Amino acid sequence: MNTSIHSAETYPALRMHIDGEWVEAGDRRTFDVVNPATGSVLAALPLVDAADLDRALDAAQRGFKIWRNSSPEERAAVLNGAARLLRERIDVIARNATLEEGKTVAETRIEVLATAGLFEFYAGEAKRIYGRVLVRPDGARSIVMKEPVGPVAAFAPWNFPIANPGRKLGAPIAAGCSVILKPAEEAPASAIAIVEALVESGLPAGVCQLVFGVPNEVSTHLLASPIIRKVSFTGSTVVGKHLMKLAADNALRTTMELGGHAPVIVFDDCDFDKTIQLLTTAKARNAGQVCVAPTRYYIHENIHDRFVSALSERMAALKVGNGLDPDVQMGPMANSRRPEAIEGFLQNAMSRGGRILTGGERIGNEGFFFQPTVLTNVSNDMRIMNEEPFGPVAATQSFREFDQVVEEANRLPFGLAAYAFTENARTANRIGAALESGMVGINAVVLAAPDSPFQGVKQSGHGSEDGPEGVAACLVTKSIHQL
Ligand code: NAD
Numbered sequence: 001m002n003t004s005i006h007s008a009e010t011y012p013a014l015r016m017h018i019d020g021e022w023v024e025a026g027d028r029r030t031f032d033v034v035n036p037a038t039g040s041v042l043a044a045l046p047l048v049d050a051a052d053l054d055r056a057l058d059a060a061q062r063g064f065k066i067w068r069n070s071s072p073e074e075r076a077a078v079l080n081g082a083a084r085l086l087r088e089r090i091d092v093i094a095r096n097a098t099l100e101e102g103k104t105v106a107e108t109r110i111e112v113l114a115t116a117g118l119f120e121f122y123a124g125e126a127k128r129i130y131g132r133v134l135v136r137p138d139g140a141r142s143i144v145m146k147e148p149v150g151p152v153a154a155f156a157p158w159n160f161p162i163a164n165p166g167r168k169l170g171a172p173i174a175a176g177c178s179v180i181l182k183p184a185e186e187a188p189a190s191a192i193a194i195v196e197a198l199v200e201s202g203l204p205a206g207v208c209q210l211v212f213g214v215p216n217e218v219s220t221h222l223l224a225s226p227i228i229r230k231v232s233f234t235g236s237t238v239v240g241k242h243l244m245k246l247a248a249d250n251a252l253r254t255t256m257e258l259g260g261h262a263p264v265i266v267f268d269d270c271d272f273d274k275t276i277q278l279l280t281t282a283k284a285r286n287a288g289q290v291c292v293a294p295t296r297y298y299i300h301e302n303i304h305d306r307f308v309s310a311l312s313e314r315m316a317a318l319k320v321g322n323g324l325d326p327d328v329q330m331g332p333m334a335n336s337r338r339p340e341a342i343e344g345f346l347q348n349a350m351s352r353g354g355r356i357l358t359g360g361e362r363i364g365n366e367g368f369f370f371q372p373t374v375l376t377n378v379s380n381d382m383r384i385m386n387e388e389p390f391g392p393v394a395a396t397q398s399f400r401e402f403d404q405v406v407e408e409a410n411r412l413p414f415g416l417a418a419y420a421f422t423e424n425a426r427t428a429n430r431i432g433a434a435l436e437s438g439m440v441g442i443n444a445v446v447l448a449a450p451d452s453p454f455q456g457v458k459q460s461g462h463g464s465e466d467g468p469e470g471v472a473a474c475l476v477t478k479s480i481h482q483l
Helices: 050-068 072-088 090-101 105-126 163-175 189-200 215-223 237-249 272-288 304-316 337-350 402-409 425-434 467-472
Strands: 016-018 021-023 030-034 041-046 132-135 141-148 152-155 179-182 208-210 230-234 253-257 262-266 294-300 355-358 373-376 393-399 417-421 439-442 475-482
Touching (some): 016 050, 016 189, 050 141, 050 179, 050 208, 050 215, 072 090, 072 105, 072 163, 072 189, 105 163, 105 189, 105 467, 152 163, 163 179, 179 215, 189 208, 215 230, 215 237, 237 253, 262 272, 262 402, 272 417, 294 304, 294 402, 304 355, 304 373, 304 393, 337 373, 337 393, 393 402, 417 425, 425 439
Parallel strands (some): 152 179, 179 208, 230 253, 262 294, 262 417, 417 439
Antiparallel strands (some): 016 021, 016 208, 030 041, 132 141, 141 475, 355 373
């Protein structure tokens, strides 16, 4: 293996998986996958046509009939087998994910391990799908059963190229559903590696189809089919709402993991150094392209100036570069749209009195790099305080009163993640209860774990992934009343 950090040598040939067969490009349309660190093309990705989608639907219908009758042990064996293969293949999978998405290899390795851990947890959950029996007079009874919802259409974005497809596949497979997954075309090799691991671990043909295509063509085609019974989507709120409208026509079950705009409340009794360190790391993670990224930093006025100056120093010291370089702490943004979008947010903020304390510029002419940025003097009429920036920018404001900062934190229609930093247990309890958010980190920035549900409220979506709730979201309830 060539170990040059700029080498694309290990990047695999790209293919789809339909009805137990791997599908190459042939005369299909293709999409060029680009390395965001260099701007160079890594490989051509085949895209589905309408006939492929019909084949995928037909296979998913047959696959569902097979898999709904599988034993929990069989499902667990496939998930555990795939987890083992992912762990064995971590070096190659993590490297390819960095090549296609940009984030550091340290981050993509965590994604591989998280996905393996989630599959192992779901293997256990497959065995814990219980019902209940209600006792009636004279020997009659009512039986409450959980059954798999049916074939699932799932759409995963590029920002977690391994973990997102892993979440979309693990839960339906544990529940006994079949699935048609369309991951992001921009980062496809990671999803292919996961499907390879599942197939090699014995997943029967038809249970899992992997397709790539023009996103709106694929979702319109799949959601119009009476075969699909559920849609699961992770991505922007605008696309999620569009898919919910399509889902309404066939009354589909939905799980929506949509955009966020996480408030961060830093009280003056926080552990100052630890808070700076955690918030720098969390902001740099995947160059800020994380749905739970800390975004609006509300700092208590007693420590505001000292805090933003320390944060700026830490952010400026981050080493930004090619994610394959082990010393790099923040990779490029994932595609050419992202630095352009961040420039737009910053220009808008500056025209309204915003002040950049560090960063604010693209880096170099190759790839899609952007400087870690701290913006202060922000006001609520700026776009960055209302729309998800999805980039390495921390926007800071000061606050004085608890009630005032809670109102600010809850001001937006989003509610995915929120953070608070305080060493006072009473303040921690009060703020945890007051924030309108599906997840809250208190003195903590890691919100995901295999056994813990991950979800938003308000326009950040509904339904959970991970935890027992992730499998429950792929089950329907049936009551049988038996005299
Ligand atoms: P986008 O909304 O166009 O795409 C996000 C994902 O949705 C992509 O993987 C895309 O393939 C898919 N998608 C888009 N239209 C679709 C359709 N009609 N049917 C099915 N799938 C569809 O946005 P983008 O340019 O990739 O990113 C823009 C914004 O989206 C970001 O700024 C961020 O706010 C948000 N986003 C959020 C997440 C998240 O994890 N919540 C992930 C990626 C992007």
